[in-house]
Structure formats: structure tokens, C-alpha cells
Amino acid sequence: MVLAKVVGEVVATVKHPHLAAQKLLLVHVITPEGGATGRVMIAVDTVQAGEGDMVLVNDEGNGAAQVLRRPRGAVRTVIVGVVDEVARE
Amino acid sequence: MLFARVIGTVVSTRKVASFRGQRLLLLQPTTSAGRDTGRPLVAVDLVSAAPGQPVFYVRAREAGMALPDTDNPADAAIVGIVDQVREEPL
Numbered sequence: 001m002v003l004a005k006v007v008g009e010v011v012a013t014v015k016h017p018h019l020a021a022q023k024l025l026l027v028h029v030i031t032p033e034g035g036a037t038g039r040v041m042i043a044v045d046t047v048q049a050g051e052g053d054m055v056l057v058n059d060e061g062n063g064a065a066q067v068l069r070r071p072r073g074a075v076r077t078v079i080v081g082v083v084d085e086v087a088r089e
Numbered sequence: 090m091l092f093a094r095v096i097g098t099v100v101s102t103r104k105v106a107s108f109r110g111q112r113l114l115l116l117q118p119t120t121s122a123g124r125d126t127g128r129p130l131v132a133v134d135l136v137s138a139a140p141g142q143p144v145f146y147v148r149a150r151e152a153g154m155a156l157p158d159t160d161n162p163a164d165a166a167i168v169g170i171v172d173q174v175r176e177e178p179l
Contacts, residue, residue, distance in 0.1 A: 007176050007177050007179055008176035010171060010174050010175075012169040012172055013170070013172055014170040015169035016135050016166075016169065024090075024169075028179050036179050040176075042145050061149070061150055061151040064151075072151075072159075073151070074152070074154050075147070076147055076148075076149065077090055
């Protein structure tokens, strides 16, 4: 999983059935310090994350299927947690 | 899932059986703002996208899982057409 920040959303009327009724958020992968990496992905939100939230993003299909409680499908990028704090030793 | 723009079509008559009936499109990966980034790739089209359209696609094993017959060798599949992107600065 990677740390990312929710920076927006994507509206798509035509999408794969596996993405039906899913909220698609734009997430920018960040460094532990909150810096930009330039890596932006579209993720399915499973934790009601909001814009500006630091989140935990899983980018692998098996984990995605598990949190979405369905057989493996076309979804691999999912937001699986809202991060309260990152402490670096 | 990642952003791309459809830049062409790919015709392949002789192909693996699991690709029969599937449409192949040429994609140029882009940033969320639509700027080109990286090399073009071929993806299976599952949303009837047209050349010039901004789309998003999924890579790796999940691309194959997007097809009706999941026993196939796809490593990229178009799974949505972008209507609108709203993005705030980081």
C-alpha cells in the first residue's frame, strides 16, 4: 500500500460493470512527508474519503476484491483507509 | 486505474482464442490533465471508446479479469470513458 492524498474526482458515465456505482477519486501518491511524487491514479473509494484526506491506497486486485466483497474483477486500485497520522522515527 | 487517450485502433485477425471478438485500441498514457506521458500501449476496449477520447484503463492481471472470459492474456483494458476530471492542487 502507498500513502496518497485525495486531490479530486473523476466522473465517468460509461464504465465497466465492475465499477458501477463506485465513487472514483483522484489520488496523488505522496512521500511520508506529504511531498508530491507526480504519480496520480484513479481509485475506488471504500472508506468515504474526502478531498484533502491522506489515505492508504492498495493497488492490487486480490486485496481490492476482498474489500469490495466480490470475486476478483477489473478493480485493483482502492482506498482502504484514511490516515490520521504518520510518525517517522 | 490510469489516464490515457485513444490514439488508434489495432486490427489482429490471427490471435489467441480468448481475444476473439475483442476490440483492441492504441492508447497514449496521459496525466490527469491530459498531457502525454510514457509510451503508447495496446489495450482491450470494454467500453466502446472512440479515437480521441480520454479514457482510463487498468493494468496487469485485473485487465484480464475485466473480460467476460477471464482466462486470457490481456495486460491492459480500458474500463471507463472520462467525462470530467476535477483536480485540486496537492
